[in-house]
Amino acid sequence: MFWLFDMRTLIVLIPALLFAFYAQYKVQRAYAKYARVATQRRVTAAEAAQVLLARAGVSGVKIEAIGRTLGDHYDPRTKTLRLSRPTSPSIADVGVAAHEAGHAIQHAQGYAPLALRSAVVPLASFGSQLAFPLFFVGLLFAYMGSQLGITLLYAGIALFAGVVLFTLITLPVEFDASRRAVRALAQTGIVTREELGAVKEVLYAAALTYVAATAMAIAQLLRLLLIASAVSGRRR
Secondary structure, three states, X not given: OHHHOOHHHHOOHHHHHHHHHHHHHHHHHHHHHXXXXXXXXXXXXXXXXXXXXXXXXXXXXXXXXOOOOOOOEEEOOOOEEEEOOOOOOEHHHHHHHHHHHHXXXXXXOOOHHHHHHXXXXXXXXXXXXXXXXXXXXXXXXXXXXXXXHHHHHHHHHHHHHHHHHHHHHHHHHHHHHHHHHHHHHHHHOOOOXXXXXXXXXXXXXXXXXXXXXXXXXXXXXXXXXXXXXXXXHHHO
């Protein structure tokens, strides 16, 4: 089992881990910085989302509060936009709400990458739950000399590849929602030109977390492939 801890496989994860820590630091720093700064027009996060949705001709979207900082998200199944601080007029919260409204608009307009991501969700969920257990069971069988072990190893890798696919599809979805948010906030005048720069800073930092998640998933997939290749080579 030494391949699980061999530096030749662990080294693949180190850059992705460092990037993930950096991305998390950036988003928390940017959010904390602008969560204390109110927009000049004092429009709340919920109000900003409503304006953007109405402007895009999107109706039937509920806005609810969620008690988790940076837990803001749009649920396409129930057409619900959940905001951590809906009554806040801060630059950070207005920017995040606009981003989530962007997802609701994507959904209403049938944005293809969002539809594809939704279709991949069951595969990614299934893969995230079973990939590693299946992989480790495969390792046990492989070290006992069973060919079944090798089959299970690569079955686990195939399932995890679905997770990687999901993270890759997520990138254009998130980038597009941020572009929609920035453009709409500028056109509606909800934020000033100076505040728009701060909104971009917050959304850029948030986007880094998705890039980091993708990098981490790819690095983990490469590590699994290295381990599987090594185990297969030892059996020859």
